[in-house]
Amino acid sequence: MTNEIDRARPAEPRGRGFAADVLDGLSRPEKRLSCLYFYDAVGCDLFDEITRLPDYYPTRVETDILASHGEEMLDGASEEAALFEFGSGSSRKTEILLERAPLLSLYAPIDVCASALDNARARLAARFPHLRVSPIAADFSRPVALPRDLAEDLAGRRRIGFFPGSTIGNFAPEEARGLLLAMRLLLGPGGRLIVGVDLKKEPSRLIAAYNDARGVTAAFNLNLLARINRELGGGFDLSGFGHQAIYDERAGRVEMRLVSRRRQTATIAGRDFAFSRGEAIHTEDCYKYAVDEFRAAASGAGWLPGRVWTDAEALFSVHELTAPLQ
Ligand code: AVJ
Numbered sequence: 001m002t003n004e005i006d007r008a009r010p011a012e013p014r015g016r017g018f019a020a021d022v023l024d025g026l027s028r029p030e031k032r033l034s035c036l037y038f039y040d041a042v043g044c045d046l047f048d049e050i051t052r053l054p055d056y057y058p059t060r061v062e063t064d065i066l067a068s069h070g071e072e073m074l075d076g077a078s079e080e081a082a083l084f085e086f087g088s089g090s091s092r093k094t095e096i097l098l099e100r101a102p103l104l105s106l107y108a109p110i111d112v113c114a115s116a117l118d119n120a121r122a123r124l125a126a127r128f129p130h131l132r133v134s135p136i137a138a139d140f141s142r143p144v145a146l147p148r149d150l151a152e153d154l155a156g157r158r159r160i161g162f163f164p165g166s167t168i169g170n171f172a173p174e175e176a177r178g179l180l181l182a183m184r185l186l187l188g189p190g191g192r193l194i195v196g197v198d199l200k201k202e203p204s205r206l207i208a209a210y211n212d213a214r215g216v217t218a219a220f221n222l223n224l225l226a227r228i229n230r231e232l233g234g235g236f237d238l239s240g241f242g243h244q245a246i247y248d249e250r251a252g253r254v255e256m257r258l259v260s261r262r263r264q265t266a267t268i269a270g271r272d273f274a275f276s277r278g279e280a281i282h283t284e285d286c287y288k289y290a291v292d293e294f295r296a297a298a299s300g301a302g303w304l305p306g307r308v309w310t311d312a313e314a315l316f317s318v319h320e321l322t323a324p325l326q
Helices: 018-027 041-051 057-073 092-100 114-127 148-154 173-187 203-210 216-232 291-300
Strands: 082-086 106-111 159-163 192-198 241-248 253-260 264-268 271-275 280-287 304-310 316-322
Touching (some): 041 114, 057 092, 057 192, 082 092, 092 114, 092 159, 106 114, 159 173, 203 241, 216 280, 291 316
Antiparallel strands (some): 264 271
């Protein structure tokens, strides 16, 4: 079978390949690069470092929620169920779920970080000998061809999706709805989706999470320009750009940008891109939700919102969604 995740079409330049998307994004009146391209090998390592920062609460808090309630989240998941994960990264959170659902025997992680998938597969295979791991190196928001042996192994299994980390926040509301709908179709009638969603809160707390004291998020953001230099023979002078993270309370999103410190020109693949002093490249949006806002968004994509787990400070939420039987 082929999966049907083909409805999410971010407004950002994404999906035509790194070179084409970069040239498109830098040619727009409001320069923009897709956050998808943060994740080359260097970016994956930097992101992993972000998840361990004191200022970056989402990973720590979501991990605690999974450790406390993971068993309930997967209750009824039998041996025959298959677990899909969208944006699996290191699969460390998944490991918490797998420990609590010893009967789960098939795991299909989807991620753009091929190196992270390899490491995760090796670690999980050693730890859960009965588990079949079928990694898919792809952007889960685009149509993904399931490997033939995975498709065969899926026949007759109930499907459970795991979409942690508030990755859903990288999609604008309309795109998020399309993505949730596509996931519902992939997981099928009676399928379940466990999705982690960062909550609206005090702006200072949000800004600190995206502007950490150690500067790792700044390095993560700037790595996008370094990657353009490495892979596209770009001529960005990294010292000419600064990291910016703001919270737009009305839109309910953190916005990250790279701001030009001076007037300058960067040549990429033989094309010149001029920057005025203070001109920004928009690199990421991270939408935040109230619990009921997310439930409404899920309903809009045809899901039945179910249980919700949060931490005592109401920083982060994990939602259970169920696909109607018909
Ligand atoms: C991977 C999208 C969940 O939005 O918190 C972290 C990415 N960007 N710090 C997030 C990110 C800057 C992260 N997500």
